[in-house]
Structures are given as structure tokens and as C-alpha cells.
Amino acid sequence: MTLRFATPDDATRTVHVLDDTSAQTWLETQPDAERDWAQAHGFSGALGQALLLPGGDVAVIGYGNAATRARGRFHLAAGAAKLPAGTYRLATDLPPATLETEALGWLLSGYRFDRYKDQPAMGAKLVAPDGIDPARVEAIAQGEALTRTLINTPASDMGPPDLERAAQDLAHQFDATIAVITGDDLLAQNFPMIHTVGRAADRAPRLIDLTWGTTGPKLTLVGKGVCFDTGGLNLKPGASMGLMKKDMGGSAAVLGLAHMIMSTGLQVQLRVLIPAVENSVSGNAFRPQDILTSRKGLTVEINNTDAEGRLVLADALALADEGHPDLIISMATLTGAARVAVGPDLAPYYTDDGALADALETAATATADPVWRMPFHTPYEAMIEPGIADLDNAPKGGFAGSITAALFLRRFVDTAPYVHFDIYGWQPSDAPARAKGGVGQGTRAVLDALPKMLNL
Missing domain, CATH: 3.40.220.10 (Leucine Aminopeptidase, subunit E, domain 1)
Structure with missing residues (x-):
């Protein structure tokens, strides 16, 4: 393939x-x-x-x-x-505006997830049409294939060590540098919430840090790498746990996007941060009403251990912001509320920067990678402030769940322009060029928008 x-x-x-x-x-x-x-x-x-x-x-x-x-x-x-x-x-x-998208769709029709069972290959092969950049389209297809395969792989073979290995392979392919902080070293280096969420699992939590490029603006991608989410002590019912292998879809998306960026040679200083954990149940699992202190120093009251993704992202975002990049983009399969709001096909995103939003909207239309801007609605800040800690990880009431999660994450970014995607990462049924299973969302729009977003 x-x-x-x-x-x-x-x-x-x-x-x-x-x-x-x-x-x-x-x-x-x-x-x-x-x-x-x-x-x-x-x-x-x-x-x-x-x-x-x-x-x-x-x-x-x-x-x-x-x-x-x-x-x-x-x-x-x-x-x-x-x-x-x-x-x-x-x-x-x-039309030139659709030719690249249609050629890409033909390539993506050839994607097969065949790790566990042989799948018949697509027989119809396309010669690159005149008027497109074949190498660029192939790079996008291969980045998307990486995202799909990582999401499709079950947690038995895609735990934190396996996600680290995938990042290592990507770094080796493009001569990037990678560092990994694992287990109790997370505490020693001040990533307490990543450690807390992942400490109950038998596969140690870790923070993956990949860097590539020495010239151009600084771009940091942060991807949620919860390789399986039981819900912790607030255990999910079986029906809700069925697709939790895809809870690392944010990390899969940023690795696929990183592949596209490096393969096309975009002139940026790229950093990819992935907090990789499993949210499991054991005697040392974190508990409801625990209060955690984050890397940034903000305290967080835990009102639901199933709202763990924002906790691991918070420590990673704080680190990202310390590097003073020109842009931070986070991607996560974060809330069911986002699915209720826009369904599985749209990638909702948040930003306070209208110019970034304009670039994304234009690119999304051009690349047939639909996104939808959601509001960082500041008046809802009070909903994530519990009174006995700086932040609440799971506000009661059920209102605006995707917005309050995004507001929570925004608290950990002080200096850099910031865009957050709350993606689904899953295609519920077969569609042209998108087989049922893991899928990238927002990544092609971001790739196309980056020259405007970073003034390249």
C-alpha cells in the first residue's frame, strides 16, 4: 500500500x-x-x-x-x-480548484488497514494529472494513511510504548530529533498531570517531544495520546468504551500532519508534543475530588476522572508555551459534546485570532477538509472555576462541554497564538476515499493554511 x-x-x-x-x-x-x-x-x-x-x-x-x-x-x-x-x-x-482534491481522493481509495488480515488492493491506479504537484499529493496521502493506521490499531498494539515507537520511526524517516520522558521522570521534570493520569496503567506514561527544522517560524503541534480510556474510576459503560482505542486520535492527527509538513519541506521549526498515557483503573488511580497541581502551577479539582485528556494536554501545552513558538495547534478527541454539536464529519476548532480562522476557513474549502469555528466564550470561564481550586476538569450541568474544555486548555497558553481542534477521528461508515475507521480531520486544512498563518 x-x-x-x-x-x-x-x-x-x-x-x-x-x-x-x-x-x-x-x-x-x-x-x-x-x-x-x-x-x-x-x-x-x-x-x-x-x-x-x-x-x-x-x-x-x-x-x-x-x-x-x-x-x-x-x-x-x-x-x-x-x-x-x-x-x-x-x-x-x-477545475484547478478541485483537481488536487479529486486526485488525492483517488489515492486515498487505495488505503487498506491490513495489519491483521489481508485486504484486496484497489485495482484502478491513477497517473498524476497535469496541473498538480504529485509529490505533494502523495505526501498528504501518506500522512493521512499514517493517521488512519495509528487510530485503527487496537490498544493491545498501540499503547504508549507503541505510540512512542511510531514517533521514533517518523523521526528516523525525516532525520528529526526526538526525546521521551517516561514514568517517574515525568515527576522529576514537572509534568505531574501526565504522570497522574497514566500512573495506574502497566505501560508507563510518557511525553514524546519531536523536533525538526532549523529555519523559519516556530510551529508546535500538541496531540492527545490517550491510548485507551476506561474512564478511570468514573468507569465508562461498555457501550461508551467500545471505540476508546481512538482516544489517541489527536496524536495520530499531529503525527500525520507532521509527516505532511516534513515530507513537503515546509520551512518551519516544527515541534510535536504528545502526552502518551492510558487511563486505567488500579489502586493508585487518581480519584474524583483529588486536586492536582499542573506544570504551570494552576490547581485542578477532579470532578470526573473521565475528563483526563485535558489534564495531559494542559502539561504539554504549558511546555509548548514556554518555548514561545509563533503558533501552537492542539488536536484531540476531547469531548462528546463536540460530536453532539457538529456530528462526526466536521472538525470543530477554537481560536481567538480572526486571521488564523480566516486562513483555516479558506483552506478547508479548498482542500475539502471541513472545519467549523467554535467560540472561546469568555463568560463561560466561571463554569470551570470550582472555588477550592483554580480549575474544574468537569463542570457540572452539562452545558457547553466542548467550549468549557477548550477554555480549560486556553488557560495553559499565555503567549503564543493558539488553535485547538476537538476532532472525532473516526469515519462511522464507508464513504468515497474514507473507509470506515480512523480518519484524519483538519490536518489537510491546516497544512494548506500554514503559509498564511505563519507568513511564509
Whole structure:
């Protein structure tokens, strides 16, 4: 599974992309056999249709209309998955604004999670269309594949040591530097909340710190690495624990984004911080009503041990802010409230900086990577202040759960411009170029927006 464009050869087939108004006009210009074949198979240009015409060297893919395309993304991928094995070249000039996205979708259709069971490879390979940067699109696809694979891997094989190993592999691939603080050394180096959340597990908590690049603005990515979340002593019910292997989706997202940044050679000084833990139950698990002191010195009353992600992120964000970067971006599968608010398909994010938001919104549209700005609503600050400590990790009442979590995290960033993503990291059902399972969210939009966000 390389997720690369194909090399053209003598057997390369041409693909015509036809919408539901141009399909009949195009077919009327074709020989009778091709036209009759298409009509016999009901080809009308509807979105997702695909057909190899007689002779075997020409294929058609339906592109629907603007209304049907607005209901999804990666539309060529829907047809490509139905074509027989072979190498294909686009013969239709798609709008430049959509060409890269459609080519990427074709590549992503080839993703397979095959660690535990062989999966049939996608047969239809695409030659890189003119007008795109093939190396960039391949880098994005490979970064997305990394994110998906990390999320899809069960916690038995993706605990904190395994997440560290994945970061080590990425560092080795791009000649980056990596340091890891593990176990009780977290206490010695003042990361008390990371240690507290992870100390009950038999696989030690750790803070992964990857750096790359020596020139350009400083960019720090922080990803939540809760490799499995039982809920701690506030134990989750079984139905809620079923997808908790994906609770490290924030770390998977930032590692995938880091792959994209390093592979494309973006001129930044990159730092990736991942607090990697398991939230488990044992005799030394942290308890409701415990009060923790964070790296920053802020005290936190624990009112629910299942709100642990913000605790480990807080220590990592404090460290990130100490480095005075030009931008901090955190990514986390943090709250169910975000899913209630925007569903699984949108990546909600928070920032106080309108220029950063404008850059992200523009990039999200261009890359078909939808995001949605949520408010850092300062009047809700009182909701995260319990009275006997500086902060409450789980305010009572149930209101604005994603916002209060974001406000909690904002308390640990004083100097750097800050963007926080509260992602889902999971595709609930198969869709074009997005198989059911782990998925990256917001990362392609961030990659596209970084030149504006950092004035590159």
C-alpha cells in the first residue's frame, strides 16, 4: 500500500469525467458500440457511476451535478473504486480548484488497514494529472494513511510504548530529533498531570517531544495520546468504551500532519508534543475530588476522572508555551459534546485570532477538509472555576462541554497564538476515499493554511 501515482505505460486507459448534463452529449459523439454499451448499463453521468467501454481503453466516471456533489467529497474516488484493475489517465480537464482534491481522493481509495488480515488492493491506479504537484499529493496521502493506521490499531498494539515507537520511526524517516520522558521522570521534570493520569496503567506514561527544522517560524503541534480510556474510576459503560482505542486520535492527527509538513519541506521549526498515557483503573488511580497541581502551577479539582485528556494536554501545552513558538495547534478527541454539536464529519476548532480562522476557513474549502469555528466564550470561564481550586476538569450541568474544555486548555497558553481542534477521528461508515475507521480531520486544512498563518 504505497498510495502513489502510477507510471503510464502502453496499457494506460483514458477516463472521461462526465456530469449528468454532458454525458449524453459526449456519448452521442462515440461509436455505436460504445454508446449502446453505456446506455445498456444505464450510464447517465450520475455521481459515482463508472464504466469501462468496449475495447477496454476508455472508461467513464459520472460526476453528477453541483447539488449532488455538495452532499459529499472525493467524487472521482466513488467511481474509481468500481473500475477494473489497470492504469488510468484523466482525459477531462477538471477545475484547478478541485483537481488536487479529486486526485488525492483517488489515492486515498487505495488505503487498506491490513495489519491483521489481508485486504484486496484497489485495482484502478491513477497517473498524476497535469496541473498538480504529485509529490505533494502523495505526501498528504501518506500522512493521512499514517493517521488512519495509528487510530485503527487496537490498544493491545498501540499503547504508549507503541505510540512512542511510531514517533521514533517518523523521526528516523525525516532525520528529526526526538526525546521521551517516561514514568517517574515525568515527576522529576514537572509534568505531574501526565504522570497522574497514566500512573495506574502497566505501560508507563510518557511525553514524546519531536523536533525538526532549523529555519523559519516556530510551529508546535500538541496531540492527545490517550491510548485507551476506561474512564478511570468514573468507569465508562461498555457501550461508551467500545471505540476508546481512538482516544489517541489527536496524536495520530499531529503525527500525520507532521509527516505532511516534513515530507513537503515546509520551512518551519516544527515541534510535536504528545502526552502518551492510558487511563486505567488500579489502586493508585487518581480519584474524583483529588486536586492536582499542573506544570504551570494552576490547581485542578477532579470532578470526573473521565475528563483526563485535558489534564495531559494542559502539561504539554504549558511546555509548548514556554518555548514561545509563533503558533501552537492542539488536536484531540476531547469531548462528546463536540460530536453532539457538529456530528462526526466536521472538525470543530477554537481560536481567538480572526486571521488564523480566516486562513483555516479558506483552506478547508479548498482542500475539502471541513472545519467549523467554535467560540472561546469568555463568560463561560466561571463554569470551570470550582472555588477550592483554580480549575474544574468537569463542570457540572452539562452545558457547553466542548467550549468549557477548550477554555480549560486556553488557560495553559499565555503567549503564543493558539488553535485547538476537538476532532472525532473516526469515519462511522464507508464513504468515497474514507473507509470506515480512523480518519484524519483538519490536518489537510491546516497544512494548506500554514503559509498564511505563519507568513511564509
